[in-house]
Amino acid sequence: MADQATDLLDGLLEGHVVVLTGAGLSTDSGIPDYRGPGTPTRMPMTFQEFVASAGAQRRYWARAHVGWSRMGTAEPNQGHRALARLETAGEVSFLITQNVDGLHERAGHQRLVALHGRISEVVCLDCGGRTHRTAMQRLLGQANPGWIEEHTQVSARPDGDVDLDETGRFVVPACAGCGGRLKPHVVFFGENVPKDRVARCYAALDDADALLVAGSSLTVMSGLRFVRYAAKAGLPVVIVNRGVTRGDPLATLKIEAGCSQWLSAWSGRSSRRGHEDVLGSLGHDLGRLA
Numbered sequence: 001m002a003d004q005a006t007d008l009l010d011g012l013l014e015g016h017v018v019v020l021t022g023a024g025l026s027t028d029s030g031i032p033d034y035r036g037p038g039t040p041t042r043m044p045m046t047f048q049e050f051v052a053s054a055g056a057q058r059r060y061w062a063r064a065h066v067g068w069s070r071m072g073t074a075e076p077n078q079g080h081r082a083l084a085r086l087e088t089a090g091e092v093s094f095l096i097t098q099n100v101d102g103l104h105e106r107a108g109h110q111r112l113v114a115l116h117g118r119i120s121e122v123v124c125l126d127c128g129g130r131t132h133r134t135a136m137q138r139l140l141g142q143a144n145p146g147w148i149e150e151h152t153q154v155s156a157r158p159d160g161d162v163d164l165d166e167t168g169r170f171v172v173p174a175c176a177g178c179g180g181r182l183k184p185h186v187v188f189f190g191e192n193v194p195k196d197r198v199a200r201c202y203a204a205l206d207d208a209d210a211l212l213v214a215g216s217s218l219t220v221m222s223g224l225r226f227v228r229y230a231a232k233a234g235l236p237v238v239i240v241n242r243g244v245t246r247g248d249p250l251a252t253l254k255i256e257a258g259c260s261q262w263l264s265a266w267s268g269r270s271s272r273r274g275h276e277d278v279l280g281s282l283g284h285d286l287g288r289l290a
C-alpha cells in the first residue's frame with residue numbers, strides 16, 4: 001500500500017469497523033467464486049425449484065454429496081486470520097459474511113453473522129429439526145455407495161455444489177424425526193434472509209464508525225443493503241474487491257486488490273500502530289517519572 005493511500009485509509013477506518021465479506025475472501029482457500037472469471041455458467045438452484053419437486057432435491061443432494069467431499073478440506077486463509085486478529089485488536093467490531101463455508105469461525109472470529117447460513121448444517125423443511133452436515137454426508141454415503149468415486153472428474157462450485165447431470169438413481173434420505181424433506185441450512189436464491197439476522201447487522205452498523213466490504217461484488221441485495229444503509233448514515237464505506245461492484249457508486253474509497261494480501265497488510269499496519277501507541281504511552285509515563 002502506498003503511504004498516501006494508507007494515511008487516507010487510517011483516517012477512514014478509525015474506531016469500530018464493521019466488515020462485510022463475500023466469496024472473494026474464500027477463493028484463496030480453494031473455494032471458487034460464482035462471479036469470478038472462468039466460473040461455470042450454470043446458476044445455483046433457487047429455493048422455489050428445490051421445494052417444487054423430489055427430482056430437484058435429488059439433483060441438489062447428488063451434487064452436494066460430491067461437492068462436500070471436497071469442501072470439507074478447505075482451510076481458512078491469511079485473509080480470514082487477519083480479520084480475526086483485527087477483531088482481537090478491537091479494530092473490527094462486527095463481521096457480516098455472505099459466505100456459507102464457516103471459514104471465519106474456523107479462523108477464530110467471534111462476533112459475526114453468517115448472513116446466508118452455514119453449509120455445515122441441515123434443516124428439515126417440515127419439522128424444523130437440525131442436523132450436522134457430516135451426519136447427512138454419512139447417510140448419503142450409505143444410501144449411495146460408490147457415488148463419490150464415480151464422479152471424481154466433475155468441477156466444484158462455491159456452495160459445495162458440483163456440475164453433475166445424471167442424478168436419477170440417487171437416493172435422498174428423509175428426516176429421521178418426521179420423514180420430511182431435508183435442505184442445507186443456507187439461504188438459497190429466491191429465499192429471504194431471516195429478519196433477526198438482518199436486524200443484528202443493522203444494529204452493528206448503528207454502533208459503527210465505518211464499513212469495509214471485502215471480496216464481494218454486492219450483486220445481491222442481501223449484502224448491498226448494508227452498503228446503502230451505511231452510506232445513508234454518513235459512514236465511510238471502503239470496498240476492497242477485484243472488479244466492479246454494485247456498491248462502487250456509494251464507496252468513499254474503492255481498492256482494486258486481492259483480499260487476503262490486502263487484509264494481511266491492514267492487520268500488520270494496525271498491530272504496528274498499536275505497538276507505537278504502547279511505546280508512546282510508555283514514553284509519557286517514563287517522562288513523568290523522571
Ligand SMILES: [Zn+2]
Pocket residue numbers: 124125126127128129175176177178179180181
Ligand atoms: Zn423433520
